[in-house]
Amino acid sequence: MLTTIGFDADDTLWQNESFFRLTQGRFVRLLADYVEQDHLHDRLLAAERRNLGHYGFGVKGFTLSMIETAIEVTNGTVPASVIAEILASGREMLEHPIELLPHARGVVTSLASAYRVILITKGDLLDQERKLAQSGLGDLFDGVEIVSDKTAAAYTAIFRRHGTGADQAMMVGNSLKSDVIPALEAGSWGVHVPHGLTWALEQAAAPVGHRRFHAISDLGELPDLVRIVTE
Amino acid sequence: MLTTIGFDADDTLWQNESFFRLTQGRFVRLLADYVEQDHLHDRLLAAERRNLGHYGFGVKGFTLSMIETAIEVTNGTVPASVIAEILASGREMLEHPIELLPHARGVVTSLASAYRVILITKGDLLDQERKLAQSGLGDLFDGVEIVSDKTAAAYTAIFRRHGTGADQAMMVGNSLKSDVIPALEAGSWGVHVPHGLTWALEQAAAPVGHRRFHAISDLGELPDLVRIVTE
Numbered sequence: 234m235l236t237t238i239g240f241d242a243d244d245t246l247w248q249n250e251s252f253f254r255l256t257q258g259r260f261v262r263l264l265a266d267y268v269e270q271d272h273l274h275d276r277l278l279a280a281e282r283r284n285l286g287h288y289g290f291g292v293k294g295f296t297l298s299m300i301e302t303a304i305e306v307t308n309g310t311v312p313a314s315v316i317a318e319i320l321a322s323g324r325e326m327l328e329h330p331i332e333l334l335p336h337a338r339g340v341v342t343s344l345a346s347a348y349r350v351i352l353i354t355k356g357d358l359l360d361q362e363r364k365l366a367q368s369g370l371g372d373l374f375d376g377v378e379i380v381s382d383k384t385a386a387a388y389t390a391i392f393r394r395h396g397t398g399a400d401q402a403m404m405v406g407n408s409l410k411s412d413v414i415p416a417l418e419a420g421s422w423g424v425h426v427p428h429g430l431t432w433a434l435e436q437a438a439a440p441v442g443h444r445r446f447h448a449i450s451d452l453g454e455l456p457d458l459v460r461i462v463t464e
Numbered sequence: 465m466l467t468t469i470g471f472d473a474d475d476t477l478w479q480n481e482s483f484f485r486l487t488q489g490r491f492v493r494l495l496a497d498y499v500e501q502d503h504l505h506d507r508l509l510a511a512e513r514r515n516l517g518h519y520g521f522g523v524k525g526f527t528l529s530m531i532e533t534a535i536e537v538t539n540g541t542v543p544a545s546v547i548a549e550i551l552a553s554g555r556e557m558l559e560h561p562i563e564l565l566p567h568a569r570g571v572v573t574s575l576a577s578a579y580r581v582i583l584i585t586k587g588d589l590l591d592q593e594r595k596l597a598q599s600g601l602g603d604l605f606d607g608v609e610i611v612s613d614k615t616a617a618a619y620t621a622i623f624r625r626h627g628t629g630a631d632q633a634m635m636v637g638n639s640l641k642s643d644v645i646p647a648l649e650a651g652s653w654g655v656h657v658p659h660g661l662t663w664a665l666e667q668a669a670a671p672v673g674h675r676r677f678h679a680i681s682d683l684g685e686l687p688d689l690v691r692i693v694t695e
């Protein structure tokens with residue numbers, strides 16, 4: 234009945250949003266003379282939302298949106314030295330160390346012995362590959378899919394390609410919007426593992442009452458949930 | 465003996481480098497007051513090369529490298545209005561119309577009836593997907609792989625996943641460095657279809673004398689070459 238388990242990567246297996254928050258903090262300090270913090274956050278989020286259809290997800294698009302916002306909120310008076318700092322902070326994000334989340338290695342290892350385990354993530358292709366390589370988890374997965382967006386159609390295609398169809402698959406991740414809801418739409422189980430930090434554009438209401446929706450407080454609870462679901 | 469044919473996308477099936485050249489021309493004009501054209505080209509290419517390991521291939525990284533170069537060549541005096549123009553030119557590249565190259569549709573259509581045809585491309589994930597969707601060629605392909613880099617290992621994995629192994633596959637593209645040489649290393653046929661414009665970082669010497677290397681002057685010659693190779 235359950236053959237395949239998909240894992241989200243960022244903020245499910247390793248820290249990610251915390252690096253975005255650190256960079257946003259630096260961005261706020263860089264522009265502190267021009268604009269107040271709350272307003273800057275709103276403008277940056279508006280730029281990210283506006284640019285998502287062009288840039289997709291990931292650090293490069295985020296960096297471009299920070300630069301655009303810096304020009305916008307300063308009415309074109311931002312000095313090039315500030316832009317250079319933004320570029321540098323984007324490059325540093327692309328080099329940040331990988332911090333595995335609790336239970337990530339153990340849970341993927343134990344489930345990999347009985348299920349096909351697939352990593353399913355979005356973002357910049359090269360950056361996601363780098364993070365997977367540095368995580369040391371790469372060899373545990375039977376398949377890796379880096380997609381431009383996590384839609385129901387994407388889950389259907391991935392679980393058909395790597396498994397035995399979406400209805401025999403479970404998707405596990407921290408984003409209700411990207412990991413849980415579209416996987417449920419595809420007919421899979423959707424398991425929410427909340428992370429304290431979630432990007433505003435990833436927020437969604439929990440599909441409470443859906444018979445294949447589950448929430449666990451950390452990855453350590455996943456093996457027990459899998460056992461219950463397959464009983 | 466030959467079961468699978470891989471096609472590069474940019475400058476093999478549709479125009480790409482010409483849009484980069486147009487944008488570079490605009491970049492030169494934007495900075496004409498600060499730096500002479502040849503020197504600017506060199507500095508931009510140096511930035512692209514330096515950043516490739518961070519940004520990978522594609523328009524977003526190119527835009528970030530243009531911004532970095534603009535700051536560098538002006539010693540930090542470039543006005544934000546110029547940076548805003550660079551951002552705009554990058555976004556326009558992400559919306560450029562698809563211009564199919566001669567024979568692209570006909571040749572892929574005819575070969576798809578007898579071979580597995582796979583699109584293999586690198587660049588920004590979302591941008592490459594957009595271009596494929598707009599090309600109208602998407603349904604012709606049995607598989608699409610957008611990779612961070614076109615290495616021999618990448619070809620080995622792709623032709624194993626979508627075909628019957630690299631030794632029964634042919635890769636067709638305009639870049640000797642990315643399409644032909646690593647495919648030959650993987651054991652495939654490598655077919656070079658030169659395009660008048662090739663990015664400096666894609667240049668390589670032709671592997672003349674390799675028994676599986678072929679060069680054709682345009683895609684229209686591919687069906688005849690496939691016939692000869694399989695006889």
